[in-house]
Amino acid sequence: MNRIYFKDNPWPNSHSIKEFEWEARLEPDSGIWFDLHLKSEDYDADDIVEEEEEEEEDDRPDWYHKIVWNNYHAVTLSSTFWGHKGLLVGTEANHLDFTKLAHTTFEVDTLPLQDERDYEDGAFGIYLLGHDAAADHRIHFEKNTGSIDFTVRWSGKIALMYAGQEEFKYDFDATIxxxxxxxxxxxxxxSPEKRRLLLASFVSDVDLFVWSHERERFVLRS
Incomplete structure (x- = not known):
């Protein structure tokens, strides 16, 4: 299941995901932000044999050619790798409720963007066919029955900014x-007391969390 799919790219069976991290940070002036970091295996990792594209005239865009994709090896989609802002999920007015994650789809950088340059200050950065842009994110977290693990579904749109294309015309969809x-x-x-009071200002049920001295953060109770 841990795969990312790019609609109409040369690999209809999608790409394996090599790395995925999900954490949060609490910023007292704004709230709780989710940070996500995804990196795929090499685009051609699942190819049984190395393929060479026939040298024939083809006016289709770069998106449709394996040789172009393989020049860039793998995708990184992340709020942490380049210092992007991530996903605001809890404020003093609207607390984060972990028990309702399965009933919530978070949306960020919805299209159309307010300004054509907003992609530079987006929630997530992307390296796909060069340093491109991602927007119109829809992210869903679903707790797996009988465990503390989750399934994450993440979709959005891509503009090939590295190639000078500003239209968000390509789709991605990942399941982890x-x-x-x-x-x-x-x-x-x-202090420990102030940490807990601060957390309580942004989450609905502070008792779901316990401070981990080893990791120096609040983690979900097991």
Missing amino acids: TNVTFSGIKLPEGY
């Missing part, structure tokens, strides 16, 4: 299973 939430990081300098 058996994902463990890595916890909520807080700024340094808070």
